[in-house]
Amino acid sequence: MIPELGKYADTVLSAYAASILLLFALVVFSILRGRKVRAEMEKIEQRMSRNG
Numbered sequence: 001m002i003p004e005l006g007k008y009a010d011t012v013l014s015a016y017a018a019s020i021l022l023l024f025a026l027v028v029f030s031i032l033r034g035r036k037v038r039a040e041m042e043k044i045e046q047r048m049s050r051n052g
Contacts, residue, residue, distance in 0.1 A: 005012050
């Protein structure tokens with residue numbers, strides 16, 4: 001199933017690992033940012049409903 005990479009195995013596998021880590025970091029960052037934005041919007045909506 002895994003192709004024979006020969007002398008490039010370390011380079012290819014480290015590139016895959018780096019890509020996976022970056023994708024994971026982007027997903028985590030997006031989730032955390034979404035939570036922050038959602039909380040800020042809820043605060044704004046509460047202020048609007050009190051003043052409106």
